[in-house]
Amino acid sequence: MNLLSIIYEAWSAMGQNKLRTGLTMLGMIIGVGAVVVMLGIGQGARTTINESIKSMGSNLFIVLSGASTSGGLRMGSGSAPTLTADDGEALAKLDSVNAASPVLPGTVQLSYGANNWSTLTYAVSPNYLVVRDWAVESGQNFTDTEVRGATRVVVLGKTVAKNLFGEEDPVGKTIRIKGSPYQVIGLLTNRGQSLDGRDQDDSALIPISTGQRKLFGGQFPGTVRYILVQAKSAQVMPEAEQEITQMLRIRHRLSEEQENDFTVRNLAAVAQTAATSAQAMSFMLGAIASISLLVGGIGIMNIMLVSVTERTREIGIRMAVGARRRDILLQFLLEALMICLVGGTIGIGIGVGAAWLTSDMSGMTVEITFGAIGMSFLFSFAVGVFFGYYPARRAASLRPVEALRYE
DSSP states (O other): OOHHHHHHHHHHHHHTTHHHHHHHHHHHHHHHHHHHHHHHHHHHHHHHHHHHHHHOOOSSEEEOOOOEEEETTTEEEEESOOHHHHHHHHHHSSSSSEEEEEEEEEEEEEETTTTEEEOOOOEEEETTTHHOOOOOEEEEOOOHHHTTTTEEEEEEOOHOOOOOTTSSOOOTOEETTTEEEEEEEEEEEOOOOOOOSBTSSSSEEEHHIIIIIIIIIOSSEEEEEEEEEEOOHHHHHHHHHHHHHHHHHHTTTTTSOOOSEEEEEHHHHHHHHHHHHHHHHHHHHHHHHHHHHHHHHHHHHHHHHHHHHTTTHHHHHHHTTTTTTTHHHEEEEHHHHHHHHHHHHHHHHHHHHHHHHHHHHHHHOOOOHHHHHHHHHHHOOOOHHHHHHHHHHHHHTTTHHHHHHOO
């Protein structure tokens, strides 16, 4: 028998019991569909985290103020105002540092005409955009001259601009922050969500001196909440961390016995941990979904064994009229493969649709790649071969005389 005849025989045998074939195929459809959806969710999570990591900036350190003690209780990092804007300028001059910016954040109300919007406003230096690898889409960033003069100027994120101005160009307009006029001199590019899910475009930037003297003030004038530092490269980050620590200890006049009144954190290490976790989650989701494929494969083997038993006499007749063992083996193996491949193809289609529906209804990023589709199809083929081989071999090993006597 040639291959086409064997394929036709296998297809005809599948059509003789459509309900059984359909139910057997359903296991593969569910299994492959689940794999596609789970891999899509995992890949989407990895993409989201990678984009968030990229939006943070590269080779970053965050230097936090020290911990305060109140009533015998030691508070967390940042509770004691030990950092100043001058500390940020000093760190920017280190050999291993590319740029640094002090940061003093606060939530304030912005208004333009009848519109108002409450947003997180950052008092920073001009180097903040360099540190964050951020750019101005239109207009310009504020300069050192405006920092020295504590000028009331502001650079807006896209979300803030949209809520205050709609489709109107905000550059050159005047808004009010806490009742005082500020000129909008720039509009930032889109940034998206941060690792903690916050909209980074829902923010505004003002000169650090303006924030300290005119907007935030506070109990400790001249201090900042934290300092962002960008190393010149990933290779010099260990050296940069040591230089930052040494510089701040000298500036804060700490003796050898005294602990640091600040904390230096490597955001690159935090980002790498997040990326590794996302990759592990993607692998785990794929592994969980693969269990349903395994169950579907066991179902196929079970049905094929039943089919061999029911068709024992047919196998004996075919052998008696000249069918070779190889032909019998190939026919039953092709039946298992067809069930898996057809079920896998349908499952891929359903999986892609379910992934799109999940993304549309939940707002979750689900990313279906050709690699995931190819892997799912390959899994279908592998399941068909692995779980179809034993029943096919059993059918091929029957003796014609015994098969013809089977009732």
